[in-house]
Amino acid sequence: MIAESKTMKVIVFQLGREEYAIPVHQVGSIERVMHITRVPRTAPFVEGVINLRGVVTPIIDLRKRFGIENYASNDNTRIIIAAIENMDVGLIVDAANDVLDFEVDAIEPPPEVIDSVEAGYVSGVVKVEQRLFILLDLSKVLSVDEMKEIEEIED
Amino acid sequence: METNQYLELFIDESNEHLQSINDRLLELEKNPEDLTIVSEIFRSAHTLKGMAATMGYQDLANLTHQMENVLDGVRNEKIYVDSEMVDIVFDSMDDLEAMVLDISQGGAGERDVTKVVELLQAIELGEELGQKQKGLSSVEKAQTDRIMQIDEFTRTVLEQSKEQGLFNYSINVTLREDCMLKAARVYMVFEVLEQMGEVVVAQPSVEELENENFEDNFMVLFVSAQTSEETKAKIMKVSEIEAVDISNYQLSDKSVQQGSAEKNEISEDAGTSREKEEALPNNKQTANKTIRVNIDRLDILMNLFEELVIDRGRLEQISDELQHSDLQETVERMSRVSGDLQNIILTMRMVPIEQVFNRFPRMVRQLSRDLNKKIDLKIIGEDTELDRTVIDEIGDPLVHLIRNAIDHGIESPDEREMNGKQATGSIELKAYHSGNHVIIDITDDGGGINRDKVLQKALDNHVVTEEQAEKLSDPEVYELIMSSGFSTADTISDVSGRGVGLDVVKNTIESLGGTITINSQLSQGSVFSIQLPLTLSIISVMLVEVQKEKYAIPLSSIIETAIINKSDILRAHNKEVIDFRGSVVPLVFLKNVLEVPDELDEDGYYSIVMVRKGNKMAGLVVDSFIGQQEVVLKSLGEYLSGVFAISGATILGDGQVALILDVNALIK
Numbered sequence: 165m166i167a168e169s170k171t172m173k174v175i176v177f178q179l180g181r182e183e184y185a186i187p188v189h190q191v192g193s194i195e196r197v198m199h200i201t202r203v204p205r206t207a208p209f210v211e212g213v214i215n216l217r218g219v220v221t222p223i224i225d226l227r228k229r230f231g232i233e234n235y236a237s238n239d240n241t242r243i244i245i246a247a248i249e250n251m252d253v254g255l256i257v258d259a260a261n262d263v264l265d266f267e268v269d270a271i272e273p274p275p276e277v278i279d280s281v282e283a284g285y286v287s288g289v290v291k292v293e294q295r296l297f298i299l300l301d302l303s304k305v306l307s308v309d310e311m312k313e314i315e316e317i318e319d
Numbered sequence: 320m321e322t323n324q325y326l327e328l329f330i331d332e333s334n335e336h337l338q339s340i341n342d343r344l345l346e347l348e349k350n351p352e353d354l355t356i357v358s359e360i361f362r363s364a365h366t367l368k369g370m371a372a373t374m375g376y377q378d379l380a381n382l383t384h385q386m387e388n389v390l391d392g393v394r395n396e397k398i399y400v401d402s403e404m405v406d407i408v409f410d411s412m413d414d415l416e417a418m419v420l421d422i423s424q425g426g427a428g429e430r431d432v433t434k435v436v437e438l439l440q441a442i443e444l445g446e447e448l449g450q451k452q453k454g455l456s457s458v459e460k461a462q463t464d465r466i467m468q469i470d471e472f473t474r475t476v477l478e479q480s481k482e483q484g485l486f487n488y489s490i491n492v493t494l495r496e497d498c499m500l501k502a503a504r505v506y507m508v509f510e511v512l513e514q515m516g517e518v519v520v521a522q523p524s525v526e527e528l529e530n531e532n533f534e535d536n537f538m539v540l541f542v543s544a545q546t547s548e549e550t551k552a553k554i555m556k557v558s559e560i561e562a563v564d565i566s567n568y569q570l571s572d573k574s575v576q577q578g579s580a581e582k583n584e585i586s587e588d589a590g591t592s593r594e595k596e597e598a599l600p601n602n603k604q605t606a607n608k609t610i611r612v613n614i615d616r617l618d619i620l621m622n623l624f625e626e627l628v629i630d631r632g633r634l635e636q637i638s639d640e641l642q643h644s645d646l647q648e649t650v651e652r653m654s655r656v657s658g659d660l661q662n663i664i665l666t667m668r669m670v671p672i673e674q675v676f677n678r679f680p681r682m683v684r685q686l687s688r689d690l691n692k693k694i695d696l697k698i699i700g701e702d703t704e705l706d707r708t709v710i711d712e713i714g715d716p717l718v719h720l721i722r723n724a725i726d727h728g729i730e731s732p733d734e735r736e737m738n739g740k741q742a743t744g745s746i747e748l749k750a751y752h753s754g755n756h757v758i759i760d761i762t763d764d765g766g767g768i769n770r771d772k773v774l775q776k777a778l779d780n781h782v783v784t785e786e787q788a789e790k791l792s793d794p795e796v797y798e799l800i801m802s803s804g805f806s807t808a809d810t811i812s813d814v815s816g817r818g819v820g821l822d823v824v825k826n827t828i829e830s831l832g833g834t835i836t837i838n839s840q841l842s843q844g845s846v847f848s849i850q851l852p853l854t855l856s857i858i859s860v861m862l863v864e865v866q867k868e869k870y871a872i873p874l875s876s877i878i879e880t881a882i883i884n885k886s887d888i889l890r891a892h893n894k895e896v897i898d899f900r901g902s903v904v905p906l907v908f909l910k911n912v913l914e915v916p917d918e919l920d921e922d923g924y925y926s927i928v929m930v931r932k933g934n935k936m937a938g939l940v941v942d943s944f945i946g947q948q949e950v951v952l953k954s955l956g957e958y959l960s961g962v963f964a965i966s967g968a969t970i971l972g973d974g975q976v977a978l979i980l981d982v983n984a985l986i987k
Binding site: 202 | 626629868912913914915953954955956957958959962963964965968970974975976977978
């Protein structure tokens, strides 16, 4: 894909003050916040499950996942339904506002500073004009291994 | 490929035929004299061969063909049924099964079968040699008999030619040993013959002759107006012919009888094979009207129906709220109809447990030979029906349990006789319905479980502490053998005894929503009893509220509900218990276990759902009961698999998701 077209379509969303991006082909749909059923005894960032048109879909609060504090839902809050490794998972974000085309060449590796265990899910950063977008590797965001790691740290 | 559309059908039917051959072979071994069984096997093998050849699976066709030859020998009483012969046929069945499996997995069904083919040929030839020793004339007779019995058509031709004043000859042509181009000579002989009359049958078949698939002699049945001398002279003109033996072919009284018996059988055979093309290869066809439906379609139907059940729930709720009498009436009618529909769809997915059971006789036979034990397997209730999803899962656990029963349960014949038992051990496999469940009992009359030995082992392996050990009841001790890393067999055989297995069995059964209990009496035998739900997709639940959250508890594990006064709660071992109908039952506060946020004020009463797991009970403390409902079981998905005490989710009438509690996890 990269060889053919030099651009990459992404969905841009907001978490706190920062803007994140995920490849558009990973996104199934964007939903408004609906009733979420809590699932007990799961990782803190697993918000619960929703009924997505008859399919029980797990929901992750990305704000909690990334340690962003002060997360209150408002009218702009959205659930991005993403398909990763054949699993449909909903991600709670503060706002989903744009679809953009990134120049593949413009994607820079993640800065060393945030390249810790915690930020393994950042696959790159893109600067477009004055805006900085953080490109996410969703498979790492959801990775069960990492989830366990976090659980262990908490324990 | 254009055969693709038939592939599925081919695989299905092949499996059916293989199974039927398996079953019949076992019968045959018990009644070696019963030639009707052989005919049935022969028929299945023949159909299989035909199908395989049509589909282009040459190895499969070849092996079946060899098998057919042996069976033909048995049918014509030339080969006698003994366990050695049955063994070899079973071996070839293994190969056939492997080939069909390979085909179903997209392979070409190729397999090296030369060894088995050689063995089969050895059986076939070995018996013919035996015949030859009885003298030349008998050889001739046997061979002509054989030809004569090939089919009904031949007989008719021979009879007709006789009426027309023609001669029927049986000609035995022997080629010279150093003959180089056998096929060419055969061709020349046939050409000569065809100028004078008609070749009715050739033995070996023309095809085999063309492929030089014969030693150096062959036989033909020949109809001609020529005298035998003339015929012989003309054949001898073909070079490299060693000898020509011509005799008049007569239908003796005895052979006429045999022939007519054969005739009946063959016409019956032809009849069934014709029907087989139209319907299921089932002997009871006339009574059964069935069609084949792809299981995927049934799954789709089921999924659509699940959606309908969710909407039905929603509709019921709306009509309750609106209190509109016409609407309520209509919704009630719809609920009834969809309830009937649900029953029909569920029963459509039901398959008899026979599918699983029918592989056991073979397995038991093999194991009892390997282990030098004598075992009589009794199967009862194989027509008991279960949901396909359950059937798919239950096979392996049952295999484990039966292997265990044979390896650990049943003693060796000597030991049995010493203990005053019959040398032949018995294993009974019994399936039956009980309410919304199916029970499968595996009973053996072997040595039983040695309580002390199990306990000692459990202590050695630190599965239990000594304090615990003293208090355990017998069934609890037996249950220990299903904990992981456990094996009481002193010697490890390759059948069982590695300590993996029983815990897997237990886990599988529990993941199916079932339970397994063990009962045993030392030196009398053991009973492993498996209880399984009829279906996994739609279940009856009791909806309860814990604070503001809704949970569903499967009705199958609920004994009853109760509301108790707080002052009735007792404390024992720092645990809260209640005295419930004379027994002390521990309480499980769902609010705490499920970490539900506090939102409601407490009052002076507890609502309790009494649940059970096996013979243990617990009282689940909830805040209120909502009611009973049929719900569609949905998985939480891979991402949230293995959540504690939650077995799945369901969508309620208001569109919200409610979690289904796994009661088994809540009772320790």
